[in-house]
Each structure stands twice: as structure tokens, then as C-alpha cells.
Amino acid sequence: MSTLYLVFQQTMFFTIPLLLVALGGMFSEHSGIINIALEGIMIMGAFTSILFINLTQDSLNGQVQLFLAILIAAGTGILFALFHAFAAVNMKADQTISGTALNMFAPAFAIFVARRIGGTQQVQFKNTFRIESVPLLGDIPVIGSLFFRNTYITTYIGFAILILSVIVLYRTRFGLRLRACGEHPQAADSVGINVYRMQYAGVMISGALGGLGGLVFVVPTSTNFNASVAGYGFLALAVLIFGQWHPVKILGAAFFFGLMKTVAASYSAIPFLATSGIPSYIYKMVPYIATLIVLIFTSKNSQAPKAEGIPYDKGAR
Amino acid sequence: MKKKRDSIGFLSSLFAIVVGLLVGLVILLISNPSQAAAGFITILTGPLTHGSKGVGQVFYYATPIILTGLSVGFAFKTGLFNIGAPGQFIVGAFAAVVVGIKCGFLGGIHWLVALLAAMIAGALWGAIPGLVKAYFNVNEVIACIMTNYIGMYMVNYLISTNKSLYDKIYNYSKNVAGTANIPKMGLDVIFEGSSVNGGFFIAVAAAAVIFILLEKTTFGYELKAAGFNKDASRYAGMNEKRNIILSMAIAGALSGIAGALLYLAGSGKHIEIADVLAGEGFTGISVALLGLSNPVGVLLAGIFIAYITAGGFYLQLLNFSTEIIDVIIAVIIYFSAFSLFVRVFISGLRRKREEHAAGGKGEGGKKE
Numbered sequence: 001m002s003t004l005y006l007v008f009q010q011t012m013f014f015t016i017p018l019l020l021v022a023l024g025g026m027f028s029e030h031s032g033i034i035n036i037a038l039e040g041i042m043i044m045g046a047f048t049s050i051l052f053i054n055l056t057q058d059s060l061n062g063q064v065q066l067f068l069a070i071l072i073a074a075g076t077g078i079l080f081a082l083f084h085a086f087a088a089v090n091m092k093a094d095q096t097i098s099g100t101a102l103n104m105f106a107p108a109f110a111i112f113v114a115r116r117i118g119g120t121q122q123v124q125f126k127n128t129f130r131i132e133s134v135p136l137l138g139d140i141p142v143i144g145s146l147f148f149r150n151t152y153i154t155t156y157i158g159f160a161i162l163i164l165s166v167i168v169l170y171r172t173r174f175g176l177r178l179r180a181c182g183e184h185p186q187a188a189d190s191v192g193i194n195v196y197r198m199q200y201a202g203v204m205i206s207g208a209l210g211g212l213g214g215l216v217f218v219v220p221t222s223t224n225f226n227a228s229v230a231g232y233g234f235l236a237l238a239v240l241i242f243g244q245w246h247p248v249k250i251l252g253a254a255f256f257f258g259l260m261k262t263v264a265a266s267y268s269a270i271p272f273l274a275t276s277g278i279p280s281y282i283y284k285m286v287p288y289i290a291t292l293i294v295l296i297f298t299s300k301n302s303q304a305p306k307a308e309g310i311p312y313d314k315g316a317r
Numbered sequence: 318m319k320k321k322r323d324s325i326g327f328l329s330s331l332f333a334i335v336v337g338l339l340v341g342l343v344i345l346l347i348s349n350p351s352q353a354a355a356g357f358i359t360i361l362t363g364p365l366t367h368g369s370k371g372v373g374q375v376f377y378y379a380t381p382i383i384l385t386g387l388s389v390g391f392a393f394k395t396g397l398f399n400i401g402a403p404g405q406f407i408v409g410a411f412a413a414v415v416v417g418i419k420c421g422f423l424g425g426i427h428w429l430v431a432l433l434a435a436m437i438a439g440a441l442w443g444a445i446p447g448l449v450k451a452y453f454n455v456n457e458v459i460a461c462i463m464t465n466y467i468g469m470y471m472v473n474y475l476i477s478t479n480k481s482l483y484d485k486i487y488n489y490s491k492n493v494a495g496t497a498n499i500p501k502m503g504l505d506v507i508f509e510g511s512s513v514n515g516g517f518f519i520a521v522a523a524a525a526v527i528f529i530l531l532e533k534t535t536f537g538y539e540l541k542a543a544g545f546n547k548d549a550s551r552y553a554g555m556n557e558k559r560n561i562i563l564s565m566a567i568a569g570a571l572s573g574i575a576g577a578l579l580y581l582a583g584s585g586k587h588i589e590i591a592d593v594l595a596g597e598g599f600t601g602i603s604v605a606l607l608g609l610s611n612p613v614g615v616l617l618a619g620i621f622i623a624y625i626t627a628g629g630f631y632l633q634l635l636n637f638s639t640e641i642i643d644v645i646i647a648v649i650i651y652f653s654a655f656s657l658f659v660r661v662f663i664s665g666l667r668r669k670r671e672e673h674a675a676g677g678k679g680e681g682g683k684k685e
Binding site: 087091093094097098100104105107108109112115121231235237238241281282284285288289291292297299300 | 398449454455458460462464466467470473474478599602603640646655
């Protein structure tokens with residue numbers, strides 16, 4: 001039983017960043033802008049916020065520090081994503097190219113600045129944010145062990161953002177307009193929606209969630225940041241597609257991918273997997289193979305926003 | 318008309334390079350003003366200050382990225398974005414290394430067989446996104462990203478579980494047999510002390526082959542037609558599905574060769590067992606974009622990027638980290654995505670000048 005709890009808690013550490021970043025990508029794509037820069041955005045968000053934690057170590061209370069770091073990560077993500085929005089919306093640039101450029105920029109920039117400030121490319125930090133057990137809730141049988149022990153406040157923020165995403169996307173005027181821009185921007189424009197502004201909003205939300213996702217990924221799984229989020233931005237793209245651009249399905253996809261990552265990372269500690277003799281590389285490959293298979297079965301009838309990736313031109317018919 | 322378009326394309330690449338270098342200069346100025354000028358000059362002239370070895374190294378670095386650049390560029394010409402070059406690269410490298418280690422009995426043709434194996438492996442790996450796009454309408458960008466990771470993990474798995482391939486102490490692939498290394502073809506004499514080898518000639522030859530294929534053959538014309546207008550090409554009776562698969566397979570073959578050329582260069586490179594995608598594949602995207610997907614442009618862009626990368630190594634002498642080069646390249650790519658804007662801007666300028674000339678002298682702007 002305790003192994004099961006441990007696996008579940010570990011899975012959460014991998015699931016929440018994937019969930020956040022994929023939700024970010026979802027907002028961007030629903031506005032009609034493909035954002036493959038998520039990897040770069042995660043790196044930038046993680047870099048500035050971990051740097052902040054590194055510089056304010058010992059002078060701030062752990063949870064306060066983490067909260068401020070969250071704001072910094074999201075803020076950095078927004079700023080960085082603005083470059084993508086500018087290229088995609090104003091310059092009508094190829095969105096894949098612009099995203100690729102940002103993905104190349106982020107790690108190089110992070111290493112350069114880290115070397116300049118600290119001499120090495122790793123940014124160290126002390127993890128003072130882990131919550132051993134949430135008061136009262138942690139004592140509930142089963143549920144307490146699953147959700148309220150060995151955890152981080154970022155887990156709850158992740159779930160809060162998921163709920164918020166569902167409400168915003170399907171229950172507000174903003175969400176409806178955003179989706180309209182991704183499906184048929186000309187139609188949205190004809191009823192007075194400012195398509196460019198909505199696309200900026202979509203990309204900025206993806207920046208905020210992407211940057212936050214970067215921080216949330218690094219904090220539980222490491223004690224230093226080495227200018228990399230190990231391909232999680234790309235994996236989040238897969239989660240987004242696996243989840244068919246729908247927030248709740250994205251949670252399911254993120255959980256599945258998180259579980260596979262956990263199994264790959266710690267299968268030797270899980271008795272029945274350790275004896276099964278399946279090498280960890282298989283678990284590492286499964287999420288990508290599964291996504292490819294899902295794509296094969298769903299792409300003919302894809303739920304992807306119809307107008308994504310096409311620069312919106314007011315004059316076009 | 319075509320000439321004019323090419324010159325605008327060239328100008329937009331030049332514009333991107335200038336902006337990229339300027340951003341690099343600004344970053345150098347902010348991080349260390351007193352060394353910035355020296356650093357900037359090092360980026361621009363570094364490889365030239367180290368004799369024939371320095372120049373030789375540029376061609377050595379350029380070799381694999383010209384091929385991945387051709388791979389991405391060729392796919393661009395046929396309307397596909399081959400972001401799968403890192404996966405095709407490593408799968409090709411794996412095939413080359415396997416043949417390189419196990420088939421020492423082949424003697425003189427050993428390296429050729431290894432190269433061929435890499436080409437075939439890369440082609441097969443590249444064909445996967447092509448197949449799923451052609452038959453299941455899967456977006457090739459996402460399929461390529463998936464095959465990148467699958468390929469990387471698969472190669473790591475196959476090497477690390479195979480005793481005859483795996484060097485446990487250093488956690489990388491074993492040395493290939495000496496006969497598997499690409500012959501120097503005289504380049505070691507010209508560029509003494511550098512790692513450049515016959516692979517560079519192979520890269521140039523590949524560029525020539527792709528140029529001829531695209532510009533001089535019916536098959537290339539069909540592939541390009543599909544890139545310009547998918548529906549029109551289908552209407553004209555071209556086999557769209559077959560063309561997509563073949564385009565991706567050819568692109569994959571080029572990336573596969575790139576992998577072979579790097580690990581058969583005889584410069585002490587091994588496939589490292591790390592969960593990291595091959596950087597040469599991503600650099601290929603930069604090379605293709607900067608070279609406007611044109612084989613000759615890709616050749617020049619590959620040498621240019623290798624040149625400033627080599628310059629970056631000498632930057633370490635001034636206590637700047639080499640990553641500044643990657644920042645510059647990223648900025649160049651970002652701005653090269655603005656080519657549409659630059660195009661509109663330049664043609665706007667031209668029109669203005671023509672109108673001005675027409676108004677001033679009372680004759681049409683025939684000079685342009």
C-alpha cells in the first residue's frame with residue numbers, strides 16, 4: 001500500500017507540470033496560434049524563478065518564497081511568450097519557426113546568464129517547500145495519503161487552474177470568443193471580436209501557465225536547475241493532443257503520461273515491475289508511441305481548432 | 318522575376334543575421350562592457366586567427382549541419398516541416414555505428430556500407446511521419462516530435478543493452494573500426510591538425526544531388542508542386558500520398574547521412590547514452606531557414622553557422638560562455654521568420670523609389 005501511495009505522489013509531481021503547460025498550450029491553440037515554444041517558455045519561467053529562490057534563500061519563509069516564485073515564473077512566461085505573439089500575430093510569421101527560435105533561445109540564454117551571475121550553469125536551490133502532511137486533511141485515511149501528504153501547494157494550484165480553465169473556456173464570454181477565433185476568425189471578426197487581441201490573450205495565458213509549469217516541474221524533482229526541462233514542453237504538446245484540446249481529457253492524458261514517467265524513473269523501487277524485467281526505456285517511449293497511435297486514430301476527425309497555425313489576415317476571404 | 322524574389326530572400330536573411338549579431342553585441346556589452354568589443358571581433362574572425370586548423374574545423378562542424386539543413390530544407394520545399402531531423406540523425410548514426418563496429422571484414426568499402434546503412438535507416442525513420450501524414454492526416458510536426466523521442470530512447474536502449482556496442486565505463490558507444498572512418502580525401506593535408514574529412518565533400522555532393530533533383534527532374538517538380546499547392550497537384554494527377562512519403566524518406570535519408578558523417582569522422586565522437594535530442598538536428602532547422610531551403614543557400618548557411626560556432630569556442634578565452642552563439646542563432650531564426658514582413662517592406666521601398674523616379678523624370682520605373 002505504501003508503495004502505491006509513493007507512486008501516486010510521485011506521479012503527481014510529473015502530472016501537474018504537464019497539466020499546467022498543456023492547458024497553456026490549449027488556450028493558445030484555441031485562439032488559433034500554435035505554440036511549440038512551450039519548452040522554451042518553461043525553461044525561461046523556471047530559470048528566473050529558481051534564480052529568485054537561489055538569491056533569496058534563507059531570507060524568506062519557504063511558502064512565501066514559493067508563492068513569489070510562482071508569480072515570477074508566470075510573469076517571465078508571459079513576457080517571453082509575447083515575442084511569439086508578436087511574430088505570429090503582427091508579423092504573420094510562420095508559427096512553427098518562431099516557436100523553434102524561442103526554444104533555441106531559452107536554454108542558451110539561461111546558461112549564459114547563469115554563468116555570468118554564478119559562474120556555473122546550474123542554479124542551486126534548497127527545497128524548503130515540501131509539505132509533509134497538510135494539517136487535518138493529511139490524516140484522512142487513503143485520500144489523505146494520496147493527496148495531502150508529501151506534496152506541494154503547486155499541486156493544488158494546478159487543480160485550481162484546471163477548474164478555472166474549464167469555467168473560463170466553456171462558461172464565459174471570453175472563452176467563447178477565444179474558441180471562435182481558433183475555429184473561424186473571419187466569423188469572429190465579423191461580429192466585432194478583436195481577433196488580434198484574443199490571440200494575444202491566448203498566447204499570454206500559455207506563457208503564464210508554461211512559465212509556471214517550468215517552476216512546478218523543477219521544484220519537486222531536483223535541487224538545481226540546469227537550463228533544461230527535459231523535453232516536458234514537447235511532452236505537454238503531446239498531452240494536449242492526447243487530451244484532444246479539452247481540459248478534463250488533458251488531465252487524464254497528463255496523469256497517464258505522468259504515471260509512465262514515474263514508472264520509468266522509479267520502476268526499480270516498485271516490486272512487481274522490478275521483477276518483470278521490462279527495461280525503463282520502454283516506459284520512457286510509451287507516452288510518445290501512445291500519442292502517435294492516438295494521432296493515427298483521431299486525426300481524420302481531429303478536435304483541433306480549425307484555424308490554428310494560419311496567420312489571421314483581415315483582408316483574406 | 319525569379320531573380321528579384323531570390324534577392325529579396327537573400328536580403329531578408331542578411332537582415333536577420335545583422336539583427337542577430339547586434340543582439341549578440343548588446344548582450345556582450347551588458348555582461349562585460351570592457352571585453353565586449355574584443356568578444357564581438359572574436360565571434361566574427363575567431364576561426365581565421367588560428368591558421369589552417371581553424372578553417373578546417375569550420376568545415377568539420379559544417380559537415381553534419383549542412384546535411385541536416387538539406388534535410389529540413391528539402392522537406393520545406395515540398396511543403397513539409399521536418400522537425401524530425403534529430404531523430405532521423407540519431408537513428409542513422411546508430412546504423413552507421415553498428416555497421417562500423419560489427420562489419421570490420423568489409424575492408425575498403427566498410428565506410429561506404431556504414432554510410433549506406435545510415436541513409437536507409439534515416440529514410441525509414443523519416444518515412445514514418447510521412448506515412449501517418451499521407452494515410453491518416455496526422456500533422457507531420459507533431460509526428461516528427463514523437464519520432465524524435467522514440468528514436469532517441471530506442472537508440473539508447475539498443476546500445477546500452479548490447480555488450481558488443483556499449484562502453485560501460487564511459488557510458489557511450491564503442492569505437493568503430495578504423496576502416497569505417499570516412500577517408501580524409503586529402504583534406505588533412507590542406508587543413509593540418511583539424512578534424513575535417515571527406516565527409517565535407519559528401520555534404521557538398523548531397524547538396525548538388527538535391528539541387529538537381531529539385532530543379533532538373535520531373536520527380537522533383539512534382540514534389541515541389543505538392544509543396545506549393547497540394548490540391549492543384551492532386552488535380553494535375555500527381556500521386557500526393559506517394560510524394561509525401563517519399564519527401565519525408567529523402568529528408569530522413571539526408572539526416573541519417575548527417576549522423577553517419579559525425580560519428581564516422583574519426584574525431585573521437587561516440588553516441589552518448591543521455592536523454593537528450595541531437596543538437597545537430599535542430600541546428601539543421603536554423604541552417605535551412607537561413608539558407609532559404611535552397612541547396613546552395615543551405616551550403617553557405619551551414620558554413621556560416623559553423624563559422625560563428627567555431628568563433629564561439631575562442632570566446633571562452635575572454636571568459637564569455639559559448640552559449641552566446643546559440644542566442645545569436647536563435648535571434649537570427651526568429652527574425653528570419655519575419656521574411657514576409659521584410660519582403661513587403663523592401664518591395665514597398667522599391668515601389669516608392671520607382672514611383673519617385675517616375676514622378677521626377679516623367680518615365681516609368683524601367684530600371685528595376
